[in-house]
Amino acid sequence: MTSMLKTLSRPFVAKSSGDLARLGVLLALAGLILFGALRYDNFISPFNILSFLRYNSMFALIALGMAFVIITGGIDLSVGGVAAMASVVAAYLSLYGWFPGLAGGVLAGLVAGSINGVITTRLRIQPFIATLAMMLAAYGTALLLANNQSVSVSYDTAFTMIGQDDFLGFPIPGWIAGFAYVLGWIFLERHPAGRHVLAIGDGEATANLMGLKVERTLFAVYALSGVLAGLAGVILASQFGAGQPTEGVGWELFAIASVVVGGTLLTGGSGSVGATLAGALLLAMVFNILNFENGLGWISLSAYWQSVIRGVFLLIVVVLQAGLMKKTEA
C-alpha cells in the first residue's frame, strides 16, 4: 500500500534501483555511440544514422507497446504475428491509397490487441497464454489472407512513402516512432491514466480497492500494443514493398529484451518510456557496429554473432538488475 501511494504521488525524478538501471542503459548507449564514432569513419554520417533510424523504427514502436504492457505486469507475445498480419492487410489496401493502407493495418492491430484485452480481462486467462494464442491466430490469419506468399504493395499510390521517404530530411518511420514515444512519455509521466498503469502493475488488487478502473486500463494497454504492432506492420510493408505473412518471428522477444534492457522490471509497477527507446536502440546498434567492424576487414564475424552478443547484453543487464534489486530490498 505504501509503495502504491508512492507510485501515485511519486515526484518525476525518483531515486530507485530502476533509475540506476535506466542511467546504466543510457551510459551504455552513449558509450557504444562514442566507440563507433571514434572507430569507424562513416559511423556518424547522416546516411548511417538515417538508415539506422528508418529500419529500426518498427522495432522501437513495438517495444513502446510492450513497455506499457509489461509495466502493468503483463506480457504481449503476439506483436510479431500481429505486425505480419497488419503488413498483409496494409499491402492489400495500399491499392486504394496510402491512407486506407495505413488505416487498415492499424485497425487490424487494434482488433487483435482488443481481443487480447478481452481474453485477459474477461476470461481472466494469463497474458502469456492469451497472447501466445493470438500470435498463432495472427500468423494463421496472415497466411490465409496472403495465400502463403508475400503480397506486393501498390507502387501507384503513395503508400511506399510511409516507409521509404523523408520529411524535412528525416525518415518518415522515424517521425512516426518519435511522435509515438513523445506521446507515450507524456501519457505515462504526466497524465493520470498513465499513473494508473503504473499503479496496476504495482498491485492489481490494491489498485482495484483504490477505485482505479483496472480492467478498462488493462484492456487499453493491450489494444495500444496491438495498434503499435499494426503500425510497425504498415511500415514493414511500405519499406520492403510487400506484406509479409512470415515476417516478425522473434520480434516479441526482441521487444521484451529492449524493455528489460531499458530497466523495466517484468514484475511491473515501474518503467520508463525513454529508457525503453534507449534499450531498443542499444540492441539494434549492436548489429550496426558489427557491420562496421566487419567492414574494417580486421575480423570477419558472421551476422550470427549478433544474436549471441544480444543475448549476452540481456544477460548482463538482468544479472545487474537482480543485484540492484537485492540491494534495495536489504
Next chain:
Amino acid sequence: MTTIETSSPPAVRSSRVNAAKLLSRYGTFAAFIALLIFNLIVTPNFVSWQTLNVNLTQVATIVIVAVGMTLVIATGGIDLSVGSLMAIAGAAAPMIFMGQLLPIENMGILIILSFILPILLVMAFGWFNGFLVTRFSIQPIVATLVLFIAGRGLAQVATNGNLQVFKNPDFQFIAMGRIAGIPAQVVVMIIVAILAHCLIRYTVIGRQIIAVGGNEKAARLTGIPVRRVKTFVYVISGALAGLAGLIVVARNSASDANLVGLGMELDAIAAVAVGGSLLTGGRANILGTVLGAFVIQLVRYTLLANGVPDAAALIVKAGLIIVAVFIQQRADKA
C-alpha cells in the same frame, strides 16, 4: 475423506462444479476420442499404418520436449530456450561423428560420443538456466530468454550457418530405426513419458517438484532444497530438448541450425496447457501432456487431410489453447 464429501455445497452449484471438473479431467481425452471418431468417418484412408506412422513420428519430438516443459511448469517456471537447445545439440552431433571435433578414428566410439556429448552440453545450458533462476531470482521467462536468443546464435556460429548433410545409419537409428516394428523415436518418446510419470508419482524429487510449484515458501520451510529442485527441472528440460534435437537432425539426414527446433517452445507449452497442467505450477500431468500433444497433432492432421490449409490449423490451435486453459481455470476455482 468421507466427512469432507458429506458437507458438499448445494446441488445446483455442485453439478456445475462437477461438470467443470469432469471437463477438465477428461476433456482432453474426450477431444482425442472425438477426433478419432470424426476421422474414422470423414478422412479417407485414416485407418492405415502410414497414418499412424506419420502422426507418431511427427508428435514424438514434441512430446519429448513437452515432458521436460511439464516438469519446469510444475515448479512455476517456464523454459523458452528448448528450441535453441535443440539446435545446439543438433549442430554438435554431426560435427562429432563426422570427425570435425575429436581426433578419434573409431566410428563406434564417435557414434556413442555424438549421443552423449551434445546432451551433456545442453544439460550444462539447462543448468545455466536454473542457475540464473535460483541464484539471481530472475524470472524464468527472462532467464531462459537469454539462451533463446543466444543459443541459436551459438549453433549458427559453430556451423557458420551452413547445412550439415550426412548419411550415417548408426547415428540415424534413433529416428530411422525400428524396435520390434515400432519407430525408434516413438519408443524413445514412450520411455521418456513413462520415466517422467514415475518420477513425478513415485520419487521424492518428483513430489518436491510439485511442492515447490504449489507453494514455494512452504516448501522451503519444510526443508525442501528449493534451489536444487528448480535447477534439476531445467537440467532435465535441457537434456530432453537435446534428445529431441538429435532425433530431428537424424530424421532429416541434415542439421540446419537456423531451423532445428524453431518454435518448439510454443508447441511444448501448448501441449502442456491443453494437457491440463496448470501453468501457474503445482501440478504435473505427464499423461495429460502426452494426450495434449496428440490432440494438437491430430487436429492439424485432420484439417490437413481434409484439405484445410495449414494456416487455418494455426487459428484452430489458438482457439484450442484458450478453451483448454479456460476450462482448467474454471475447474480449479471450483
